[in-house]
Amino acid sequence: MPELPSVKTGTARPDRGDTAVRSGSREPMARLTGLALTPALTLFRKEVLRFAKVWLQTIAAPLVTTLLYLLVFGHALGGRVTVYPGVDYTTFIVPGLMMMSVLQNAFANSSSSLIQSKVTGNIVFLLLSPLSPTEIFLAMTAASIVRGAAVGLAILALALLYLQIPILHPGWVVIFTVLGAGGMGALGIIAGLWAEKFDQIAGFQNFLIMPLTFLAGVFYSVQSLPSLWRSFSMVNPFFYIIDGFRYGFFADADVSVWASLAVALAFFLLAAGWAWWLLHRGYKLRP
Structure with a gap:
Protein backbone atom coordinates (compact mmCIF):
# COMPACT_ATOMS: atom_id res chain seq x y z
CA MET A 1 0.00 0.00 0.00
CA PRO A 2 1.23 3.50 -0.66
CA GLU A 3 2.46 5.24 2.42
CA LEU A 4 0.05 7.83 3.78
CA PRO A 5 1.43 11.31 4.25
CA SER A 6 2.56 11.85 7.79
CA VAL A 7 0.84 14.38 10.00
CA LYS A 8 3.10 16.44 12.17
CA THR A 9 1.91 16.85 15.71
CA GLY A 10 3.03 19.22 18.37
CA THR A 11 4.34 21.70 15.86
CA ALA A 12 4.77 25.03 17.52
CA ARG A 13 2.29 27.58 16.29
CA PRO A 14 3.72 30.83 15.00
CA ASP A 15 3.31 33.74 17.29
CA ARG A 16 -0.24 35.02 16.85
CA GLY A 17 0.78 38.63 17.10
CA ASP A 18 3.56 38.32 14.49
CA THR A 19 1.31 36.39 12.10
CA ALA A 20 -1.49 38.91 12.42
CA VAL A 21 0.82 41.81 11.81
CA ARG A 22 2.43 40.17 8.77
CA SER A 23 -0.95 39.28 7.28
CA GLY A 24 -2.18 42.82 7.72
CA SER A 25 -5.30 41.62 9.57
CA ARG A 26 -4.74 43.94 12.48
CA GLU A 27 -5.80 47.52 12.50
CA PRO A 28 -3.04 50.19 12.45
CA MET A 29 -3.33 50.97 16.15
CA ALA A 30 -3.31 47.27 17.00
CA ARG A 31 0.03 46.90 15.24
CA LEU A 32 1.51 49.30 17.74
CA THR A 33 -0.17 47.93 20.85
CA GLY A 34 0.00 44.22 20.03
CA LEU A 35 -3.76 43.86 20.61
CA ALA A 36 -6.19 42.38 18.11
CA LEU A 37 -9.11 44.75 18.36
CA THR A 38 -11.62 42.70 16.39
CA PRO A 39 -11.55 39.58 18.65
CA ALA A 40 -11.69 41.79 21.75
CA LEU A 41 -14.66 43.71 20.35
CA THR A 42 -16.38 40.42 19.53
CA LEU A 43 -16.02 39.23 23.11
CA PHE A 44 -17.17 42.64 24.35
CA ARG A 45 -20.27 42.42 22.15
CA LYS A 46 -20.99 38.90 23.39
CA GLU A 47 -20.76 40.03 27.02
CA VAL A 48 -23.06 43.00 26.42
CA LEU A 49 -25.63 40.86 24.59
CA ARG A 50 -25.47 38.33 27.41
CA PHE A 51 -26.87 40.76 29.97
CA ALA A 52 -29.01 42.73 27.50
CA LYS A 53 -31.04 39.66 26.55
CA VAL A 54 -32.08 39.15 30.17
CA TRP A 55 -32.72 42.85 30.85
CA LEU A 56 -35.59 42.08 33.23
CA GLN A 57 -33.06 40.51 35.57
CA THR A 58 -30.04 42.73 34.91
CA ILE A 59 -31.62 46.17 34.42
CA ALA A 60 -35.25 46.11 35.60
CA ALA A 61 -34.63 44.22 38.85
CA PRO A 62 -32.07 46.73 40.24
CA LEU A 63 -34.41 49.51 39.13
CA VAL A 64 -37.30 48.09 41.15
CA THR A 65 -35.05 47.55 44.18
CA THR A 66 -33.86 51.17 44.05
CA LEU A 67 -37.44 52.40 43.70
CA LEU A 68 -38.36 50.54 46.88
CA TYR A 69 -35.42 52.12 48.71
CA LEU A 70 -36.52 55.57 47.56
CA LEU A 71 -40.12 55.00 48.60
CA VAL A 72 -39.27 53.61 52.03
CA PHE A 73 -36.44 55.94 53.03
CA GLY A 74 -37.92 58.94 51.27
CA HIS A 75 -41.24 58.52 53.03
CA ALA A 76 -39.71 57.78 56.44
CA LEU A 77 -36.94 60.40 56.50
CA GLY A 78 -37.59 62.70 53.55
CA GLY A 79 -38.78 65.71 55.55
CA ARG A 80 -36.82 65.06 58.72
CA VAL A 81 -33.17 64.80 57.65
CA THR A 82 -31.03 67.38 55.87
CA VAL A 83 -27.46 66.45 54.97
CA TYR A 84 -26.37 69.17 52.56
CA PRO A 85 -27.83 72.69 52.62
CA GLY A 86 -30.69 72.98 50.15
CA VAL A 87 -30.72 69.25 49.36
CA ASP A 88 -33.57 67.16 50.76
CA TYR A 89 -32.85 63.66 52.00
CA THR A 90 -34.58 61.79 49.17
CA THR A 91 -32.52 63.69 46.59
CA PHE A 92 -29.37 63.11 48.65
CA ILE A 93 -29.65 59.31 48.56
CA VAL A 94 -30.27 59.05 44.81
CA PRO A 95 -26.58 59.28 43.76
CA GLY A 96 -25.64 56.83 46.51
CA LEU A 97 -28.25 54.33 45.34
CA MET A 98 -27.12 54.83 41.75
CA MET A 99 -23.48 54.10 42.49
CA MET A 100 -24.32 51.19 44.80
CA SER A 101 -26.24 49.57 41.93
CA VAL A 102 -23.47 50.41 39.46
CA LEU A 103 -20.87 48.70 41.65
CA GLN A 104 -22.94 45.61 42.38
CA ASN A 105 -24.01 45.08 38.77
CA ALA A 106 -20.54 45.64 37.34
CA PHE A 107 -19.22 42.97 39.70
CA ALA A 108 -22.08 40.61 38.87
CA ASN A 109 -21.51 40.91 35.12
CA SER A 110 -17.94 39.65 34.92
CA SER A 111 -18.14 37.22 37.85
CA SER A 112 -21.31 35.52 36.60
CA SER A 113 -19.95 35.26 33.07
CA LEU A 114 -16.80 33.47 34.18
CA ILE A 115 -18.42 31.13 36.69
CA GLN A 116 -21.13 30.14 34.21
CA SER A 117 -18.50 29.37 31.59
CA LYS A 118 -16.46 27.33 34.07
CA VAL A 119 -19.41 25.35 35.43
CA THR A 120 -20.92 24.59 32.02
CA GLY A 121 -17.52 23.80 30.51
CA ASN A 122 -17.66 26.26 27.63
CA ILE A 123 -14.72 28.19 29.08
CA VAL A 124 -12.63 26.03 26.73
CA THR A 141 -14.17 44.95 32.07
CA ALA A 142 -15.63 47.22 29.39
CA ALA A 143 -18.83 45.15 29.31
CA SER A 144 -19.08 45.45 33.11
CA ILE A 145 -18.76 49.24 32.82
CA VAL A 146 -21.54 49.28 30.20
CA ARG A 147 -23.87 47.24 32.41
CA GLY A 148 -23.14 49.35 35.48
CA ALA A 149 -23.64 52.59 33.55
CA ALA A 150 -26.89 51.30 32.01
CA VAL A 151 -28.31 50.52 35.45
CA GLY A 152 -27.19 53.89 36.79
CA LEU A 153 -28.77 55.78 33.90
CA ALA A 154 -32.02 53.86 34.32
CA ILE A 155 -32.16 54.79 38.01
CA LEU A 156 -31.40 58.44 37.24
CA ALA A 157 -34.11 58.55 34.57
CA LEU A 158 -36.63 57.10 37.03
CA ALA A 159 -35.65 59.52 39.80
CA LEU A 160 -35.88 62.53 37.49
CA LEU A 161 -39.55 61.76 36.90
CA TYR A 162 -40.46 63.10 40.35
CA LEU A 163 -37.29 64.69 41.77
CA GLN A 164 -35.20 67.68 40.75
CA ILE A 165 -31.65 66.36 40.88
CA PRO A 166 -28.85 68.78 39.95
CA ILE A 167 -25.80 67.52 38.07
CA LEU A 168 -23.33 70.32 38.71
CA HIS A 169 -20.17 68.49 37.61
CA PRO A 170 -21.05 65.80 35.05
CA GLY A 171 -17.37 65.16 34.37
CA TRP A 172 -16.85 63.85 37.89
CA VAL A 173 -19.97 61.69 37.54
CA VAL A 174 -18.51 60.03 34.44
CA ILE A 175 -15.03 59.60 35.94
CA PHE A 176 -16.24 57.88 39.10
CA THR A 177 -18.69 55.74 37.15
CA VAL A 178 -15.89 54.43 34.92
CA LEU A 179 -13.41 53.92 37.77
CA GLY A 180 -15.97 52.35 40.09
CA ALA A 181 -17.56 50.05 37.53
CA GLY A 182 -14.17 49.21 35.99
CA GLY A 183 -12.69 48.30 39.36
CA MET A 184 -15.69 46.15 40.24
CA GLY A 185 -15.61 44.50 36.83
CA ALA A 186 -11.98 43.57 37.48
CA LEU A 187 -12.87 42.35 40.97
CA GLY A 188 -15.61 40.24 39.39
CA ILE A 189 -13.00 38.63 37.13
CA ILE A 190 -10.92 37.81 40.21
CA ALA A 191 -13.92 36.28 41.99
CA GLY A 192 -14.99 34.38 38.86
CA LEU A 193 -11.53 32.89 38.44
CA TRP A 194 -11.29 31.94 42.10
CA ALA A 195 -14.77 30.45 42.48
CA GLU A 196 -15.54 26.89 41.43
CA LYS A 197 -19.31 26.98 41.98
CA PHE A 198 -22.13 29.50 42.13
CA ASP A 199 -22.33 29.37 45.93
CA GLN A 200 -18.87 30.84 46.24
CA ILE A 201 -19.76 33.78 44.02
CA ALA A 202 -22.93 34.36 46.06
CA GLY A 203 -20.89 34.27 49.27
CA PHE A 204 -18.35 36.72 47.84
CA GLN A 205 -21.14 39.12 46.95
CA ASN A 206 -23.24 38.69 50.10
CA PHE A 207 -20.42 38.81 52.65
CA LEU A 208 -18.05 41.30 51.02
CA ILE A 209 -19.56 43.42 48.24
CA MET A 210 -22.98 43.99 49.78
CA PRO A 211 -21.80 45.06 53.29
CA LEU A 212 -19.06 47.33 51.92
CA THR A 213 -21.46 49.12 49.57
CA PHE A 214 -24.17 49.54 52.21
CA LEU A 215 -21.64 50.90 54.73
CA ALA A 216 -20.13 53.38 52.27
CA GLY A 217 -22.36 56.38 52.96
CA VAL A 218 -25.22 55.50 50.62
CA PHE A 219 -27.92 56.54 53.11
CA TYR A 220 -26.00 58.94 55.34
CA SER A 221 -23.08 61.31 55.67
CA VAL A 222 -20.11 59.76 57.46
CA GLN A 223 -19.69 63.03 59.37
CA SER A 224 -22.77 62.06 61.37
CA LEU A 225 -21.26 58.75 62.51
CA PRO A 226 -19.46 58.02 65.79
CA SER A 227 -15.69 58.14 65.53
CA LEU A 228 -15.27 54.35 65.37
CA TRP A 229 -17.67 53.91 62.46
CA ARG A 230 -16.30 57.01 60.74
CA SER A 231 -12.81 55.49 60.89
CA PHE A 232 -14.16 52.25 59.44
CA SER A 233 -15.75 54.16 56.57
CA MET A 234 -12.47 55.93 55.84
CA VAL A 235 -10.76 52.62 55.01
CA ASN A 236 -13.61 51.49 52.77
CA PRO A 237 -12.72 52.28 49.12
CA PHE A 238 -16.39 52.19 48.15
CA PHE A 239 -17.03 55.19 50.37
CA TYR A 240 -14.66 57.35 48.31
CA ILE A 241 -16.19 56.17 45.05
CA ILE A 242 -19.71 57.01 46.24
CA ASP A 243 -18.66 60.29 47.87
CA GLY A 244 -16.82 61.47 44.75
CA PHE A 245 -19.74 60.42 42.57
CA ARG A 246 -22.13 62.40 44.79
CA TYR A 247 -19.85 65.43 44.49
CA GLY A 248 -20.56 65.44 40.78
CA PHE A 249 -24.24 66.07 41.54
CA PHE A 250 -24.17 68.49 44.47
CA ALA A 251 -20.62 69.96 44.42
CA ASP A 252 -20.46 68.94 48.08
CA ALA A 253 -18.92 65.89 49.74
CA ASP A 254 -17.64 64.51 53.04
CA VAL A 255 -14.00 64.46 51.87
CA SER A 256 -12.01 66.18 49.14
CA VAL A 257 -13.00 65.03 45.67
CA TRP A 258 -9.30 64.74 44.81
CA ALA A 259 -8.78 62.34 47.71
CA SER A 260 -11.75 60.32 46.46
CA LEU A 261 -10.27 60.31 42.96
CA ALA A 262 -6.92 59.06 44.25
CA VAL A 263 -8.53 56.19 46.18
CA ALA A 264 -10.86 55.27 43.30
CA LEU A 265 -7.96 55.25 40.85
CA ALA A 266 -5.81 53.17 43.19
CA PHE A 267 -8.66 50.69 43.66
CA PHE A 268 -9.15 50.39 39.91
CA LEU A 269 -5.44 49.91 39.17
CA LEU A 270 -4.98 47.37 41.96
CA ALA A 271 -8.02 45.31 40.95
CA ALA A 272 -7.17 45.57 37.24
CA GLY A 273 -3.55 44.56 37.77
CA TRP A 274 -4.52 41.59 39.93
CA ALA A 275 -7.20 40.42 37.48
CA TRP A 276 -4.84 40.71 34.49
CA TRP A 277 -2.11 38.78 36.33
CA LEU A 278 -4.49 35.94 37.18
CA LEU A 279 -5.70 35.78 33.58
CA HIS A 280 -2.11 35.81 32.34
CA ARG A 281 -1.27 32.88 34.61
CA GLY A 282 -4.42 31.02 33.62
CA TYR A 283 -5.37 30.75 37.29
CA LYS A 284 -7.93 27.93 37.67
CA LEU A 285 -8.48 27.99 33.92
CA ARG A 286 -5.79 25.58 32.81
CA PRO A 287 -4.76 22.33 34.54
Missing part, protein backbone atom coordinates in the same frame (compact mmCIF):
# COMPACT_ATOMS: atom_id res chain seq x y z
CA PHE A 125 -13.91 28.03 23.75
CA LEU A 126 -12.59 31.22 25.32
CA LEU A 127 -9.21 29.61 26.01
CA LEU A 128 -8.92 28.31 22.46
CA SER A 129 -9.85 31.63 20.90
CA PRO A 130 -7.18 33.96 19.50
CA LEU A 131 -7.49 36.26 22.50
CA SER A 132 -4.67 37.34 24.76
CA PRO A 133 -5.22 37.80 28.52
CA THR A 134 -5.12 41.56 27.98
CA GLU A 135 -7.87 41.39 25.35
CA ILE A 136 -10.05 39.17 27.56
CA PHE A 137 -9.58 41.56 30.47
CA LEU A 138 -10.39 44.67 28.43
CA ALA A 139 -13.49 43.14 26.85
CA MET A 140 -14.97 41.81 30.10
Whole structure:
Protein backbone atom coordinates (compact mmCIF):
# COMPACT_ATOMS: atom_id res chain seq x y z
CA MET A 1 0.00 0.00 0.00
CA PRO A 2 1.23 3.50 -0.66
CA GLU A 3 2.46 5.24 2.42
CA LEU A 4 0.05 7.83 3.78
CA PRO A 5 1.43 11.31 4.25
CA SER A 6 2.56 11.85 7.79
CA VAL A 7 0.84 14.38 10.00
CA LYS A 8 3.10 16.44 12.17
CA THR A 9 1.91 16.85 15.71
CA GLY A 10 3.03 19.22 18.37
CA THR A 11 4.34 21.70 15.86
CA ALA A 12 4.77 25.03 17.52
CA ARG A 13 2.29 27.58 16.29
CA PRO A 14 3.72 30.83 15.00
CA ASP A 15 3.31 33.74 17.29
CA ARG A 16 -0.24 35.02 16.85
CA GLY A 17 0.78 38.63 17.10
CA ASP A 18 3.56 38.32 14.49
CA THR A 19 1.31 36.39 12.10
CA ALA A 20 -1.49 38.91 12.42
CA VAL A 21 0.82 41.81 11.81
CA ARG A 22 2.43 40.17 8.77
CA SER A 23 -0.95 39.28 7.28
CA GLY A 24 -2.18 42.82 7.72
CA SER A 25 -5.30 41.62 9.57
CA ARG A 26 -4.74 43.94 12.48
CA GLU A 27 -5.80 47.52 12.50
CA PRO A 28 -3.04 50.19 12.45
CA MET A 29 -3.33 50.97 16.15
CA ALA A 30 -3.31 47.27 17.00
CA ARG A 31 0.03 46.90 15.24
CA LEU A 32 1.51 49.30 17.74
CA THR A 33 -0.17 47.93 20.85
CA GLY A 34 0.00 44.22 20.03
CA LEU A 35 -3.76 43.86 20.61
CA ALA A 36 -6.19 42.38 18.11
CA LEU A 37 -9.11 44.75 18.36
CA THR A 38 -11.62 42.70 16.39
CA PRO A 39 -11.55 39.58 18.65
CA ALA A 40 -11.69 41.79 21.75
CA LEU A 41 -14.66 43.71 20.35
CA THR A 42 -16.38 40.42 19.53
CA LEU A 43 -16.02 39.23 23.11
CA PHE A 44 -17.17 42.64 24.35
CA ARG A 45 -20.27 42.42 22.15
CA LYS A 46 -20.99 38.90 23.39
CA GLU A 47 -20.76 40.03 27.02
CA VAL A 48 -23.06 43.00 26.42
CA LEU A 49 -25.63 40.86 24.59
CA ARG A 50 -25.47 38.33 27.41
CA PHE A 51 -26.87 40.76 29.97
CA ALA A 52 -29.01 42.73 27.50
CA LYS A 53 -31.04 39.66 26.55
CA VAL A 54 -32.08 39.15 30.17
CA TRP A 55 -32.72 42.85 30.85
CA LEU A 56 -35.59 42.08 33.23
CA GLN A 57 -33.06 40.51 35.57
CA THR A 58 -30.04 42.73 34.91
CA ILE A 59 -31.62 46.17 34.42
CA ALA A 60 -35.25 46.11 35.60
CA ALA A 61 -34.63 44.22 38.85
CA PRO A 62 -32.07 46.73 40.24
CA LEU A 63 -34.41 49.51 39.13
CA VAL A 64 -37.30 48.09 41.15
CA THR A 65 -35.05 47.55 44.18
CA THR A 66 -33.86 51.17 44.05
CA LEU A 67 -37.44 52.40 43.70
CA LEU A 68 -38.36 50.54 46.88
CA TYR A 69 -35.42 52.12 48.71
CA LEU A 70 -36.52 55.57 47.56
CA LEU A 71 -40.12 55.00 48.60
CA VAL A 72 -39.27 53.61 52.03
CA PHE A 73 -36.44 55.94 53.03
CA GLY A 74 -37.92 58.94 51.27
CA HIS A 75 -41.24 58.52 53.03
CA ALA A 76 -39.71 57.78 56.44
CA LEU A 77 -36.94 60.40 56.50
CA GLY A 78 -37.59 62.70 53.55
CA GLY A 79 -38.78 65.71 55.55
CA ARG A 80 -36.82 65.06 58.72
CA VAL A 81 -33.17 64.80 57.65
CA THR A 82 -31.03 67.38 55.87
CA VAL A 83 -27.46 66.45 54.97
CA TYR A 84 -26.37 69.17 52.56
CA PRO A 85 -27.83 72.69 52.62
CA GLY A 86 -30.69 72.98 50.15
CA VAL A 87 -30.72 69.25 49.36
CA ASP A 88 -33.57 67.16 50.76
CA TYR A 89 -32.85 63.66 52.00
CA THR A 90 -34.58 61.79 49.17
CA THR A 91 -32.52 63.69 46.59
CA PHE A 92 -29.37 63.11 48.65
CA ILE A 93 -29.65 59.31 48.56
CA VAL A 94 -30.27 59.05 44.81
CA PRO A 95 -26.58 59.28 43.76
CA GLY A 96 -25.64 56.83 46.51
CA LEU A 97 -28.25 54.33 45.34
CA MET A 98 -27.12 54.83 41.75
CA MET A 99 -23.48 54.10 42.49
CA MET A 100 -24.32 51.19 44.80
CA SER A 101 -26.24 49.57 41.93
CA VAL A 102 -23.47 50.41 39.46
CA LEU A 103 -20.87 48.70 41.65
CA GLN A 104 -22.94 45.61 42.38
CA ASN A 105 -24.01 45.08 38.77
CA ALA A 106 -20.54 45.64 37.34
CA PHE A 107 -19.22 42.97 39.70
CA ALA A 108 -22.08 40.61 38.87
CA ASN A 109 -21.51 40.91 35.12
CA SER A 110 -17.94 39.65 34.92
CA SER A 111 -18.14 37.22 37.85
CA SER A 112 -21.31 35.52 36.60
CA SER A 113 -19.95 35.26 33.07
CA LEU A 114 -16.80 33.47 34.18
CA ILE A 115 -18.42 31.13 36.69
CA GLN A 116 -21.13 30.14 34.21
CA SER A 117 -18.50 29.37 31.59
CA LYS A 118 -16.46 27.33 34.07
CA VAL A 119 -19.41 25.35 35.43
CA THR A 120 -20.92 24.59 32.02
CA GLY A 121 -17.52 23.80 30.51
CA ASN A 122 -17.66 26.26 27.63
CA ILE A 123 -14.72 28.19 29.08
CA VAL A 124 -12.63 26.03 26.73
CA PHE A 125 -13.91 28.03 23.75
CA LEU A 126 -12.59 31.22 25.32
CA LEU A 127 -9.21 29.61 26.01
CA LEU A 128 -8.92 28.31 22.46
CA SER A 129 -9.85 31.63 20.90
CA PRO A 130 -7.18 33.96 19.50
CA LEU A 131 -7.49 36.26 22.50
CA SER A 132 -4.67 37.34 24.76
CA PRO A 133 -5.22 37.80 28.52
CA THR A 134 -5.12 41.56 27.98
CA GLU A 135 -7.87 41.39 25.35
CA ILE A 136 -10.05 39.17 27.56
CA PHE A 137 -9.58 41.56 30.47
CA LEU A 138 -10.39 44.67 28.43
CA ALA A 139 -13.49 43.14 26.85
CA MET A 140 -14.97 41.81 30.10
CA THR A 141 -14.17 44.95 32.07
CA ALA A 142 -15.63 47.22 29.39
CA ALA A 143 -18.83 45.15 29.31
CA SER A 144 -19.08 45.45 33.11
CA ILE A 145 -18.76 49.24 32.82
CA VAL A 146 -21.54 49.28 30.20
CA ARG A 147 -23.87 47.24 32.41
CA GLY A 148 -23.14 49.35 35.48
CA ALA A 149 -23.64 52.59 33.55
CA ALA A 150 -26.89 51.30 32.01
CA VAL A 151 -28.31 50.52 35.45
CA GLY A 152 -27.19 53.89 36.79
CA LEU A 153 -28.77 55.78 33.90
CA ALA A 154 -32.02 53.86 34.32
CA ILE A 155 -32.16 54.79 38.01
CA LEU A 156 -31.40 58.44 37.24
CA ALA A 157 -34.11 58.55 34.57
CA LEU A 158 -36.63 57.10 37.03
CA ALA A 159 -35.65 59.52 39.80
CA LEU A 160 -35.88 62.53 37.49
CA LEU A 161 -39.55 61.76 36.90
CA TYR A 162 -40.46 63.10 40.35
CA LEU A 163 -37.29 64.69 41.77
CA GLN A 164 -35.20 67.68 40.75
CA ILE A 165 -31.65 66.36 40.88
CA PRO A 166 -28.85 68.78 39.95
CA ILE A 167 -25.80 67.52 38.07
CA LEU A 168 -23.33 70.32 38.71
CA HIS A 169 -20.17 68.49 37.61
CA PRO A 170 -21.05 65.80 35.05
CA GLY A 171 -17.37 65.16 34.37
CA TRP A 172 -16.85 63.85 37.89
CA VAL A 173 -19.97 61.69 37.54
CA VAL A 174 -18.51 60.03 34.44
CA ILE A 175 -15.03 59.60 35.94
CA PHE A 176 -16.24 57.88 39.10
CA THR A 177 -18.69 55.74 37.15
CA VAL A 178 -15.89 54.43 34.92
CA LEU A 179 -13.41 53.92 37.77
CA GLY A 180 -15.97 52.35 40.09
CA ALA A 181 -17.56 50.05 37.53
CA GLY A 182 -14.17 49.21 35.99
CA GLY A 183 -12.69 48.30 39.36
CA MET A 184 -15.69 46.15 40.24
CA GLY A 185 -15.61 44.50 36.83
CA ALA A 186 -11.98 43.57 37.48
CA LEU A 187 -12.87 42.35 40.97
CA GLY A 188 -15.61 40.24 39.39
CA ILE A 189 -13.00 38.63 37.13
CA ILE A 190 -10.92 37.81 40.21
CA ALA A 191 -13.92 36.28 41.99
CA GLY A 192 -14.99 34.38 38.86
CA LEU A 193 -11.53 32.89 38.44
CA TRP A 194 -11.29 31.94 42.10
CA ALA A 195 -14.77 30.45 42.48
CA GLU A 196 -15.54 26.89 41.43
CA LYS A 197 -19.31 26.98 41.98
CA PHE A 198 -22.13 29.50 42.13
CA ASP A 199 -22.33 29.37 45.93
CA GLN A 200 -18.87 30.84 46.24
CA ILE A 201 -19.76 33.78 44.02
CA ALA A 202 -22.93 34.36 46.06
CA GLY A 203 -20.89 34.27 49.27
CA PHE A 204 -18.35 36.72 47.84
CA GLN A 205 -21.14 39.12 46.95
CA ASN A 206 -23.24 38.69 50.10
CA PHE A 207 -20.42 38.81 52.65
CA LEU A 208 -18.05 41.30 51.02
CA ILE A 209 -19.56 43.42 48.24
CA MET A 210 -22.98 43.99 49.78
CA PRO A 211 -21.80 45.06 53.29
CA LEU A 212 -19.06 47.33 51.92
CA THR A 213 -21.46 49.12 49.57
CA PHE A 214 -24.17 49.54 52.21
CA LEU A 215 -21.64 50.90 54.73
CA ALA A 216 -20.13 53.38 52.27
CA GLY A 217 -22.36 56.38 52.96
CA VAL A 218 -25.22 55.50 50.62
CA PHE A 219 -27.92 56.54 53.11
CA TYR A 220 -26.00 58.94 55.34
CA SER A 221 -23.08 61.31 55.67
CA VAL A 222 -20.11 59.76 57.46
CA GLN A 223 -19.69 63.03 59.37
CA SER A 224 -22.77 62.06 61.37
CA LEU A 225 -21.26 58.75 62.51
CA PRO A 226 -19.46 58.02 65.79
CA SER A 227 -15.69 58.14 65.53
CA LEU A 228 -15.27 54.35 65.37
CA TRP A 229 -17.67 53.91 62.46
CA ARG A 230 -16.30 57.01 60.74
CA SER A 231 -12.81 55.49 60.89
CA PHE A 232 -14.16 52.25 59.44
CA SER A 233 -15.75 54.16 56.57
CA MET A 234 -12.47 55.93 55.84
CA VAL A 235 -10.76 52.62 55.01
CA ASN A 236 -13.61 51.49 52.77
CA PRO A 237 -12.72 52.28 49.12
CA PHE A 238 -16.39 52.19 48.15
CA PHE A 239 -17.03 55.19 50.37
CA TYR A 240 -14.66 57.35 48.31
CA ILE A 241 -16.19 56.17 45.05
CA ILE A 242 -19.71 57.01 46.24
CA ASP A 243 -18.66 60.29 47.87
CA GLY A 244 -16.82 61.47 44.75
CA PHE A 245 -19.74 60.42 42.57
CA ARG A 246 -22.13 62.40 44.79
CA TYR A 247 -19.85 65.43 44.49
CA GLY A 248 -20.56 65.44 40.78
CA PHE A 249 -24.24 66.07 41.54
CA PHE A 250 -24.17 68.49 44.47
CA ALA A 251 -20.62 69.96 44.42
CA ASP A 252 -20.46 68.94 48.08
CA ALA A 253 -18.92 65.89 49.74
CA ASP A 254 -17.64 64.51 53.04
CA VAL A 255 -14.00 64.46 51.87
CA SER A 256 -12.01 66.18 49.14
CA VAL A 257 -13.00 65.03 45.67
CA TRP A 258 -9.30 64.74 44.81
CA ALA A 259 -8.78 62.34 47.71
CA SER A 260 -11.75 60.32 46.46
CA LEU A 261 -10.27 60.31 42.96
CA ALA A 262 -6.92 59.06 44.25
CA VAL A 263 -8.53 56.19 46.18
CA ALA A 264 -10.86 55.27 43.30
CA LEU A 265 -7.96 55.25 40.85
CA ALA A 266 -5.81 53.17 43.19
CA PHE A 267 -8.66 50.69 43.66
CA PHE A 268 -9.15 50.39 39.91
CA LEU A 269 -5.44 49.91 39.17
CA LEU A 270 -4.98 47.37 41.96
CA ALA A 271 -8.02 45.31 40.95
CA ALA A 272 -7.17 45.57 37.24
CA GLY A 273 -3.55 44.56 37.77
CA TRP A 274 -4.52 41.59 39.93
CA ALA A 275 -7.20 40.42 37.48
CA TRP A 276 -4.84 40.71 34.49
CA TRP A 277 -2.11 38.78 36.33
CA LEU A 278 -4.49 35.94 37.18
CA LEU A 279 -5.70 35.78 33.58
CA HIS A 280 -2.11 35.81 32.34
CA ARG A 281 -1.27 32.88 34.61
CA GLY A 282 -4.42 31.02 33.62
CA TYR A 283 -5.37 30.75 37.29
CA LYS A 284 -7.93 27.93 37.67
CA LEU A 285 -8.48 27.99 33.92
CA ARG A 286 -5.79 25.58 32.81
CA PRO A 287 -4.76 22.33 34.54
